[in-house]
Amino acid sequence: MKRLYGITTAMVTPFTREGEVNLNQVGKLTDFLISKGVHCLYPLGTTGEMIRLSVAERKAVAETVVKQAGGRVTVFIHAGATTLQDTIELAKHAHTIGADGIGVVTPIFLGANDRELEEFFVTVANSVPDNFPVYLYNIPQCAANDLKADVAQRVADRCPNVVGIKYSYPDFLRTNEYLNINNGTFSVMQGSDRLLLAALAMGCDGVISGVSCVYPEPFVAVYEAYQQNRIEEARRLQRIAVRYCETLKSGSNMAYFKEALRLRGVDAGSMRAPQLDLLPGEADSLRLALAELNRETLYG
Template sequence: MKRLYGVTTAMVTPFDKDGQVNLDKVQQLTEFLIGKGVHGLFPLGTTGEMVRLSVAERKSVAETVVRTASGRVTVFIHAGAATLEDTVELAQHAHAVGADGVGVVTPFFLGANDLELERYYVTVASALPDDFPVYLYNIPQCASNDLKTEVAERVQAACKNVVGIKYSYPDFLRTNEYLSINGGEFSVMQGADRLFLPALAMGCDGVISGVSCVYPEPFVAVYNAYLEKDLDKARELQRIAIQYCEVLRSGANMSYFKEALKLRGIDAGFMKAPQLDLTEAEVRELERKLSLLPTF
């Protein structure tokens, strides 16, 4: 089964001014990212404003990314939704349209206990073929539910297609626990862009990065330097990547991602209400800060 690795980009979702998904711009963004050398694509997650999209819209985006990528990079569709039924439907759709796998965030907003989380994931994974890979996705600061190591272990033991986890919280003790699942054969993808290099050193397979949707270059360069065992170069590149994270606010406000992409010549559309686009003054300040950063 395929696994995620290297720089897997969490994609924004381009909307028109009226809030409709713009699939032409989804296609253009997909081509841009592949051209910049990312290793994988992860649409429709937190960075993709998934909670603002209908099931039908999410299916259309998934189809567009898979079709455009056409096997050139690994594509895992994020399928986690507000209901179990929608999650299963989206995961099965991802398989049907030719995605390489899916990611599934924990149930969000309403609290779920350990047993509920376990049964949720077992139900989703069991609704898919045994050879179709699933990544768990733990982002407790947003989802309000934390996936403990022992729960992830039980899910993996019950469902062999659960091959890894995206962990978007800066806790290296927990990260190390995840890495021990399945005798150390459990794939862990770091979700905190600023921790990419140290996560690689711990044994993680890579990063699922929102900032790389705008500036893939520093992250791809970090990974290449790490593979070349040039740690001094990798450290310097990681410091540069962190500067980009700081200017772009690490995904705390996706309008920074979309406006920065426009500054790069990639029209990523607008935010979907109730989120607002940046003001002209904010865009000018963003452009000024980006102009001070190292270029690739």
């Protein structure tokens, strides 16, 4: 079964100015990211405004990314949704269209105990073939539910296709617990862009990065330098990657991502309500900050 690794890009979802999903730009964004050397694609997650999309829209985006990628990179579709029924429908759809696997976020907003989390993930994993890989996705600061390592282990014990986890919280003690699942063979992808190099040093397979949707280059460079054991160079490049994270607000407001993509020649359109686009003054400040950063780093 395929696994995520390296720089796995969490993709934004392009919309038209009228608020419709722009599938043409989804395809162009896919090509842009592949051309910049990312290793895997991860559409329709938090960065992709998943909870603002209908099931039909999510299917259309998934189909577009898989078709446009054409096997050039690994594509895992995020299938987590607000209901179990929608999650299963999206999981089965991802398998049907030829995606390489899926990610599934914990149930969101309403609290779920450990037994409920375990049964939720087992049910979803069992809804697809046992050779179709599934990544758990834990982002407790947004989802309001935290997936403990022992619960993840129980899910993995019951479901051989649950091969890893995306952990989007900067807790290295918990990260280390995840790394010990299945006697150290569980795939762990860090979701905090700023921790890429440290996560690799711990044994994580890579990062699922939203900032790399806008500036893949420094993240790809960090990963390549680390793989080649050029540690000092990796540290230098990591500092550059962090500066892009800071400039783009590191995922706290995807409007910064979409405006920065526009500046790079990729029209990702607008945010979907109730989120709003940047104000003109905010967009101008971002443009100037990125121009200065790009001059220093030779990206852009």
